[in-house]
Amino acid sequence: MAEMNMVEAVNSALDNMLEKDEDVLFFGEDAGYFGGVFRTSDGLQEKFGRHRVFDTPLSEGGIAAIAFGMGINGLRPIAEIQFADYIFPAYDQIVNEIAKVRHRSGGEYWCPLTIRTPAGGGIRGGHHHSQSPESQFTHTAGLKIVYSSTPYNAKGLLISAIECNDPVIVFEPKRCYRGPFYGDPHNVPTWKSHPEAEVPESHYRVPIGEARMAMEGKSCTVISWGAMVHVSEQAIKDSGISCDLIDLQTLIPWDRDAIVKSIEKTGRCVIVHEAPKTSGFGAEMAASIQERCFYHLEAPIERVTGWDAPFPHTTEWDYMPSPARIADAIKKTMEE
Amino acid sequence: MAEMNMVEAVNSALDNMLEKDEDVLFFGEDAGYFGGVFRTSDGLQEKFGRHRVFDTPLSEGGIAAIAFGMGINGLRPIAEIQFADYIFPAYDQIVNEIAKVRHRSGGEYWCPLTIRTPAGGGIRGGHHHSQSPESQFTHTAGLKIVYSSTPYNAKGLLISAIECNDPVIVFEPKRCYRGPFYGDPHNVPTWKSHPEAEVPESHYRVPIGEARMAMEGKSCTVISWGAMVHVSEQAIKDSGISCDLIDLQTLIPWDRDAIVKSIEKTGRCVIVHEAPKTSGFGAEMAASIQERCFYHLEAPIERVTGWDAPFPHTTEWDYMPSPARIADAIKKTMEE
C-alpha cells in the first residue's frame, strides 16, 4: 500500500500492466518522452523503452485507428487522448469501427483496446479543455465506459479496462488528479490522508460494471461519477439529509442492481453529473430508474448537471453543479 | 398543392430556397450532377448551375468544415451527408466547431448552415446504412435537431432549417422516402393519397420547435419521430386503445408544452424510436417528463426502441420496433 494521488495511481496501473503483459503498449500525444501533459506516464518510456511507450503524431483519428489495428492483431493497446474534448476526431473510428468489429466479423476479430482521457471542468479550461463527453459514447453498443473518481478506482478500473477483451473508454476527472474537489475552488485539498488514496502498488482490479457505495444513508439516493462524487459528498453533508451516495464508476454496463436496491430503500433519487443536462447519462439513468422503480419513487428523480451551453471559462463555477445546487435538489426530493 | 413523395418534397424545398436566396448553396457526395443517391437533388444542378449545386470530395469532415467557413462568411450552405451513418467523420467539426462558434465568438460570428441526411433502417442496410444517430447530437448545445416523417414536414422543416440562423441537422427517414412505413416489410405503400403527401409547391414552413399531433386520443400518449411515427400509428390502431400520437418533429428544442398537455390528459406515455435504447433521445424525454409530470403519470414511461446492438442486416425486422412491440407497451401502460 502507498498513498497516491490520481496521477500516480494511473501511472502505477500503466506500470503494472506494461510489466505484466508484453502485449500492452501505451501511446498518445506527448505521452512518451515527456510522460504526458498531466504526467500520468512519467518515467514509463524510460523504464519500458520507446517501443512500448511512445509519442504519436497529433491525430486523434489516427491514434484510434492504429489502436484498432493493433487490437485486432493481438496486442492490448492503450491510447491516451490528451483531453476528452479532443476525442471527437476519433469518433468515427470509435463508434463505427472499434465498437462494432467483434460483432460485424462474427466474432472472428475483436479489439481489446483502452482509450483513457482526462475529462471534466474546474481547471479554467473553457470550451475545449473542460467537456465531459461520456454520454456521447453510451449510445453505441460495443463500448464499455468507465469514469474514475479516486486514486483507488482510477488504478483499479484502468487495470480492468486494459485486461478487458472489449474496448473500454476510461474517463478521468482531471480536476481530481491531485486532490478531491468539493465544489469550492478556493479549497484545494490534496489526496493526502484520504482513504481512497490508499492504493496497492501491485496489480488489482475494480470490476467493470460495479458501482461503489461512497456513503450510506436512508432518505435519498444520490448517484454521481467523476469529480461530482466529491461535490455530492459535500452537498450531502451540507444538506444534513441522510443519503446513499453511489459512485457509479461504470456507465456501460451500469450497476442497476445497486441503484435499484438503494432507491427501493430511499424512494428518492438525485443524479449529478457535470456534462450538460440534455441527453447526459443522467437522462438514461432517470429513464431506466422510473421504469424499474416507479412504485418506489416518492418524488421525481432530479438531475443536477452542467447547463445546456458550451463550458465557460471565467464563470465555470456558475456552470458546474455546486454543493448548494445539489443540496437543494436533495431537499426538494424530500419535500415531495 | 401537389402530391409529392418525400424525395420530391425535399427536392421542392431545396428548389424553393435556391430560387429565393442566392446565398443558399447545396453540396455533398454525388449530390450535384447525379442529383444524390436518393435523387433528392435531381435536376437542381441543371437548373441552378454548378456553382450553386455541386459534388464534393468524399470527405464528410471536409464537407462540414467548408460549410462552417461559408456560413461564417455570409452564405447559407446546405450540406448533404449521404447516409447519417457517415456523419461521424464530421462529428468534431459539428460538435466542437459549428455548434459553438456563435457563443465562443461573443456572437460576432455565426453559422446558419443546414446538414441534411437520410437516416434509419428498413432498407437492409446493415450496420452502416441504417443508423439513426440523432441522440448523439442532442447533447451538444448550439445545434438544433429536426427529424421529418412525411412529405409535408420534410419540406416545411427543411425550409425552416435553411432559414434558421442557427445550425440545424435535418434527419430524414430514408425508409419513408417513397412511402410511409407501417412496420410490415411486405406491405410497401406509396405516398399516394396520403393526406401528408399534399404539399404546396411554393415556400412554407413547419416551425422548428413544434410537435405535430398525428392522431388524437385519450388514454395514452405515444411520442415518436421519423419512420416510427407511422409504425406507431399502426400499433395504436392494432392496440385498439385511444391514444394521442405526437410526431415530435423537432428534438432540440422539443415541444414540451404539447407533450405535457397530452400526458396531463392521458397519464400514460410510450416513446418510440428506432435508435438503440441506451441514451437514445427517448431517455431524455422520459427523464424530463417524469420530472414535469410525476403526479400525472399512472404508469412508468415505456420506451420501445432499437436494441443496444449494431443494426443488423438480415434480421432487421427483429431489431426495429414493430407494431406488436409498441402495441404491447401501450397495453402495458394501461394495465398499471
Place this chain on the structure above:
Amino acid sequence: MKQYERVMGEGNMAGKKKTGTLQIPTAPLRPGDKPHFDSWEFEPGDLSRPDPANCTASQTNEHAFGLVRVLDFGGNASGDWNPELSANELREGLEHMVRMRVFDERMMKMQRTGKLSFYMRSFGEEAVAIAQTMALENQDWVFPTYRQPGAQFVRGRDMVSMICHCIGNEEDNIKGRQMPVHYTYKEGRFISVSSPVGTQFSQSIGVAMASQYKGLDECCITWIGDGSSATGDYHYALNFASVFKPPVILNIVNNQWAISTHSSVASGNPTFAARGLAYNIPSFRVDGNDFLALYSVTKWARERALSGSGATHIEVLTYRAGAHSSSDDPSRYRPKDEQDAWPGGDPIERLVQHLIRIEEWSEDRQKELEERVDGEVMAAYKEAIKYGDLANGPYPSADAIFTEVYEEVPWHLKEQWDEMKRFGGD
C-alpha cells in the same frame, strides 16, 4: 438579417464586385459524349526497378508520375519489372480472376431475384486483389475494401461460405449482421470489410505495427478508392506510415469513379501516386489491369516492408467497368461503354493473351476453364442456398443480434434479448 450584408456594412471592409464565381470541376465526359481516354505514354521497360530496401521516395519520382507496366498490348512481358512468373502461377492467377468474374455474375443474377439484398462486383478490377495477394505470403494480413473479395480465393476460402455470407443465410459466418460483400475470413487473415470507406487504410498501420512489434515476418496490405482517398483516414495512414515505418503496402485503387463522382473531384492532382512522395514514401503508379505489373510491384513492396524500410504507396490505375453496386445505374452519369475505351483493356483478356503468346494457353483451354469455373460456382451456389437465402430464409437466428456485441452479454442486453424473444424473434 443576412450575415454578410452586415459585415459589408461594417468598417468599409468589403471588396469591390468582380466577375467570377466558384470553380467546380466535373467529369470530362457525361452520358451522350463519345467515350475517350488519352492514350498512355508509358511502355513496359520504361521504368527501372530500384532496390526495395534502400529506395528513397525521390527515387520513385518517375514511377509516381509514370506508369509501371510489364505487359504490352500485344501480350508480351518485358522490362525490369517482369516478375518472371511460371506458367502455372500465371494460370493460377487467371483461374482466380475468372472465378471472381463468374462468381460476380452469378451473385448479380441472384441479387436481381431477391436472393441477396445488394451486391458489388469487382468487374474490370479482378487483377487487383488477386495479383497483389498472390505476391504476398500467407501470413500477411489483407485489409480489403468491398472491391477486393478476390483475395479470399487466393487464400483458399470455400466459395460456399462466401455465398452463404452474401445471401445472408444460416451459415453466414458473420451471422447476417453486415450487408453482402462485407466478408470476414480470419483463417485467411482477410480482415473484416466495413462500409465506412477509408477506415481500413489507417487501421492497417496498427495491424502492421503489431506485426513489427512482435518481430514477425509479416506485413499488411490494404486498399482505398480514389474517392475515399479524400477521407482523413488516408492522411492518417500515410502520415503514420511516414513516421513509424511499419511493414505496410498502401494501395489507392483509382478506378476513375466514386459512385457518380469522377476522380477529378476526388483530388486536384492528376496522379494519386504522387501524393505518397509528399510523405517521403516510395510511390508507384501501376497499370491495374496488368497482372504481371501488379504482382511485381507488390512483391517489391513486400520486400521493402520486411526490410524495415517501411511503407510503399501504390496507385493502381484501372477502370470500374461495372456499376458501383447493384443499386447504381451508371448510364445516368457517364458515357455508355466507357469501359471499352479504357486504355488498359480488360485484365483477364490481357492475361489470356499473354499466356497464349507464350504458348501456355489457348482459346479452347480458356473456354474450358470458364465452363469448369461456371460449374464450380453453380455447384457452390446450389450448396449454399440449401442453407437459405435472403428471399426465403432461413436466416441466421435473431439471437445473433445480441451475441458478440461484447465478449459476454451484459444485463441490459440480456433483458432486451428476452424482450425480443417474447415477440417471436427466435
Place this chain on the structure above:
Amino acid sequence: MKQYERVMGEGNMAGKKKTGTLQIPTAPLRPGDKPHFDSWEFEPGDLSRPDPANCTASQTNEHAFGLVRVLDFGGNASGDWNPELSANELREGLEHMVRMRVFDERMMKMQRTGKLSFYMRSFGEEAVAIAQTMALENQDWVFPTYRQPGAQFVRGRDMVSMICHCIGNEEDNIKGRQMPVHYTYKEGRFISVSSPVGTQFSQSIGVAMASQYKGLDECCITWIGDGSSATGDYHYALNFASVFKPPVILNIVNNQWAISTHSSVASGNPTFAARGLAYNIPSFRVDGNDFLALYSVTKWARERALSGSGATHIEVLTYRAGAHSSSDDPSRYRPKDEQDAWPGGDPIERLVQHLIRIEEWSEDRQKELEERVDGEVMAAYKEAIKYGDLANGPYPSADAIFTEVYEEVPWHLKEQWDEMKRFGGD
C-alpha cells in the same frame, strides 16, 4: 486468452520470429544535449519568383525543398523575392513585432500573478502573423491559430480590448467564454480562435469559397502548426483547395515543436512544404524569421489567389523560442537555450539589423521604440484591469452562459438560466 496466440495456433499462418521491433522516432536532441541545427544551404537570391497567376506546382519544386529568403545574416536584402518595402512599412512591421513581444511579456507576468488563467506567447514567431497580414488587404479574412494574435495589431485592434479578453473581465468581447488568447475580432476580419487544432485550416476553404462565390476581391489566410498538420483537417484543406481552387493561403508554421513532440514525429518528410506539391498546389518553404521573405511570398500568394488560380501552400520555417504555453516547461524535453542555436535567429533582431544597415534605424531609436511600446502596453494594461481581471473580477456576467448559444434562448435554456439565478449566478 490472448488473441494472437489463438491466431498463431490457427492454420499455421504465423511467421517465424525475427529480430527488430517498432521504429519510434524521437527528437534529435534532448535536455543535456548541446543545442545544434544544421546550417541552411539556401541564400537569398537562390530561388526565382515565378508568375503567381500561371505558376504550376512543379515550378515550385525547388521552393518547396529549398528556402525562400530575402535577408541574409548581415542584414542585407536581395534577390527576386525582395518586396522592396518602404522604410515606413518596415518600421511599421517592426513596431508591431515589438508590440507583440512586449505585450506577451506583460501578459506572462500577469499570468504568474493569477490575473489570467493561461497564456501563450508568439515569442520568436512574431514575424509570421505580422508580415503576412501586412502583405494582405484589409478585406481579406484572417483565420488564425493561437500563435497569430499579432494580426490584430496590423488590423488596428485596440490593445485594451485584447487584454480585457485575456484577463476575462467584464469587457471581454467574448464574455469570458473561451480561454485567454482565443481572440475574436470581426471588425478586423480576424476569425475566432478555437482550441481544437487544425479545424480552422479546412474551414478556411469555405470562407474563401464564399468570397469567391460572391465574386469579391477577397482571400483568406490561415495557419496550422507542424504538429497539427497531422490532423484530418489538414488533408481536407489541401484536398478541397486542390479541387475547388479557392482564394486561400495555407500556411504551416513549422516551429519544430508541438508541445514536447518534435516535428520528426509530426511527419516523416523533412519538408512540410513539399506536401502541398502532392496536391498540385504551388508550395514554398520560407524563412519564418525573415520579415521580408514572409511578406513577399504572402503577397505572391494573394496575387495568385485573386487571379483565380487557387491556393498557395507555405511552410513557415521557424522556432518556438518560448514554452508552448504558460503551463509548459520545455526544459523537460529539449536542450536549454536551443532557440539561440536556431539558424534563423530572431525575427525582430533581424529586421532591426536590416533597418540599421539601410540607415533607416538606429539602436537608439530601437530603444526608444521599445520604451514607447512598453509604455503603451502598460497604459493599456492599467486601463484594462479597471474592468476587472481573473483574480479579482468583476467577470462577465454568468448570464453570458445562456446567451448566444442560439440566436434566441430556447425554453430549456431559459429554465436553466432561472435555475442558475436562484443560486446567485447573476
